[in-house]
Amino acid sequence: MWGKLSEKEPFSQYQLDLYAAAIMGGKKPITTTDPNKLEQEARKAMSPDSFNYVFGGAGDHASQLPSLQHLFTPDTPLLIAPIGVQPAYHADAETGVASACASLGVPFVYSTASSTGLEAVAAAADAAAPATAKAPRWFQLYWPLDEEITASLLGRARAAGCEALVVTLDGNALGFGDAVFRRKFAEKFDGDAVEDNVMVASRFWTGEVFSGHAHCWEDLATLRRLWGDGPIILKGVLSIDDALLAVRSGVDGIIVSNHGGRQLDGAVLSLEMLPEIVEAVGDKPAVLFDSGIRTGADVLKALALGAKAVLVGRPVIYGLGIAGREGARHVLAGLLADVDQSMGLAGVQTVGELNRSMLRRINYGGDIKSSL
Numbered sequence: 001m002w003g004k005l006s007e008k009e010p011f012s013q014y015q016l017d018l019y020a021a022a023i024m025g026g027k028k029p030i031t032t033t034d035p036n037k038l039e040q041e042a043r044k045a046m047s048p049d050s051f052n053y054v055f056g057g058a059g060d061h062a063s064q065l066p067s068l069q070h071l072f073t074p075d076t077p078l079l080i081a082p083i084g085v086q087p088a089y090h091a092d093a094e095t096g097v098a099s100a101c102a103s104l105g106v107p108f109v110y111s112t113a114s115s116t117g118l119e120a121v122a123a124a125a126d127a128a129a130p131a132t133a134k135a136p137r138w139f140q141l142y143w144p145l146d147e148e149i150t151a152s153l154l155g156r157a158r159a160a161g162c163e164a165l166v167v168t169l170d171g172n173a174l175g176f177g178d179a180v181f182r183r184k185f186a187e188k189f190d191g192d193a194v195e196d197n198v199m200v201a202s203r204f205w206t207g208e209v210f211s212g213h214a215h216c217w218e219d220l221a222t223l224r225r226l227w228g229d230g231p232i233i234l235k236g237v238l239s240i241d242d243a244l245l246a247v248r249s250g251v252d253g254i255i256v257s258n259h260g261g262r263q264l265d266g267a268v269l270s271l272e273m274l275p276e277i278v279e280a281v282g283d284k285p286a287v288l289f290d291s292g293i294r295t296g297a298d299v300l301k302a303l304a305l306g307a308k309a310v311l312v313g314r315p316v317i318y319g320l321g322i323a324g325r326e327g328a329r330h331v332l333a334g335l336l337a338d339v340d341q342s343m344g345l346a347g348v349q350t351v352g353e354l355n356r357s358m359l360r361r362i363n364y365g366g367d368i369k370s371s372l
């Protein structure tokens with residue numbers, strides 16, 4: 001037993017609550033509890049544009065397969081991955097998902113590409129957290145070229161109580177809400193507000209982040225100076241070489257991730273690289289994992305392979321799309337319950353007991369469908 005829904009209940013209680021509601025009250029859960037049917041349900045409930053944006057991936061989607069080709073032979077860390085523009089999926093948007101996370105004690109990672117201001121999301125999350133607890137949150141940075149804009153974003157993240165900084169290595173996004181960006185835009189364009197000319201503002205911003213000048217490893221020193229002592233975590237590491245450069249650069253964590261197969265078509269599957277990367281880096285930086293987590297067993301497999309925590313993306317957003325904040329909470333609570341129960345079934349009481357000897361590498365495709 002590693003976590004609790006409240007002071008009194010373990011996460012697995014959520015499953016019993018769902019059974020009781022169905023048997024005693026004939027009440028169905030707010031979304032399906034089957035992770036594979038969740039996608040179909042979201043497809044029906046969401047507008048085609050919204051659904052396709054969440055579902056979509058690079059090229060033929062091959063990089064999206066979780067490929068958890070391992071089998072089990074016998075308080076898990078889980079976070080919600082940074083996901084931009086959440087009003088596209090439901091009006092509850094970022095505040096809904098952050099509140100759902102807060103009510104379960106799951107850290108919310110706020111994306112630079114969010115459509116709701118960081119301060120408002122933080123306030124909503126704190127209001128939803130149990131009275132005795134603080135809503136845990138991290139900040140994900142799409143790293144602008146301009147140091148002043150970067151400093152402004154990081155200063156706001158710190159002021160809003162974000163505990164860790166996640167730097168996404170291979171993607172970019174818009175970030176019109178930032179006051180320093182807005183001032184720089186006004187200075188350059190005769191006092192115009194971003195809203196006066198969104199197209200020009202988009203080009204100005206993309207000129208910042210797609211300038212052709214990529215950030216390099218040495219630039220991390222600047223980020224360290226701007227962020228201070230708090231943890232810095234690089235998201236999108238998929239090679240041993242990059243993992244070793246991360247070790248040398250002194251970051252605190254890396255996320256082995258192909259961003260859910262959304263960026264580079266044909267990118268290697270995250271899980272394929274996880275064991276080698278864990279082996280290469282040892283204990284520091286901490287290795288986290290995402291892409292393809294759908295079930296409690298998926299979470300445990302990643303942890304058994306050496307990840308210290310996992311992030312989950314699309315399933316929670318499908319829950320949001322189907323039923324707003326309550327849908328997102330239901331999906332998260334269901335996943336936590338599944339982890340709790342899977343640990344019991346695998347015969348472990350704590351996450352620390354999970355290890356590689358509990359897994360067997362298999363060379364056939366069967367396990368890809370083990371949860372179907």
Ligand SMILES: Cc1cc2nc3c(=O)[nH]c(=O)nc-3n(C[C@H](O)[C@H](O)[C@H](O)COP(=O)(O)O)c2cc1C
Pocket residue numbers: 053054055081082083084111112113114140168171173235257258259260261262290291292293311312313314315
């Ligand atoms: C609709 C959507 C938007 C995303 N936006 C961001 C983002 O703003 N920043 C980021 O670092 N990753 C972003 N990602 C990638 C996620 O953080 C995460 O790596 C991925 O969703 C994990 O895979 P999963 O969806 O299979 O769980 C996004 C993913 C999706 C599906």
